Amino acid sequence: MPFDTPGDSLRFLRCVAMVEPREGTEADAVVFRGTQWLCREYSLVLEAKGIQHEVRQIEGAWILAVPAPVLGEAYDEISRYSAERRVP
Numbered sequence: 001m002p003f004d005t006p007g008d009s010l011r012f013l014r015c016v017a018m019v020e021p022r023e024g025t026e027a028d029a030v031v032f033r034g035t036q037w038l039c040r041e042y043s044l045v046l047e048a049k050g051i052q053h054e055v056r057q058i059e060g061a062w063i064l065a066v067p068a069p070v071l072g073e074a075y076d077e078i079s080r081y082s083a084e085r086r087v088p
Contacts, residue, residue: 028054028065028066028067028068029065029066029067029068029071030063030064030065031053031064031065031066031071031074031075031078032063032064032078033061033062033063033064034062035062036055036057036062038062039055039062039063039064040055042064042078042081043055043064045077045078045081046064046066046074046077046078049073049077051066051070051073051074051077052066052067052070053065053066053074054066064078
């Protein structure tokens with residue numbers, strides 16, 4: 001179920017799903033599922049931190065996938081960004 005508002009962006013998936021790995025890589029974990037817009041925004045956060053990731057559309061849903069070994073780091077960075085973004 002996609003999240004439609006920025007307030008919903010705090011509902012991250014803690015390794016709830018694994019997705020098919022890309023050629024020659026380890027299995028990927030879903031760190032976020034939501035709108036394309038939010039996936040792209042969080043993609044910029046991970047890119048700035050040098051965390052390998054990929055935005056994908058799977059069965060009509062947009063996801064942000066990372067290699068399983070960096071799932072915790074990616075989740076922490078997105079959580080930190082979301083907390084900062086809410087500060088008035």
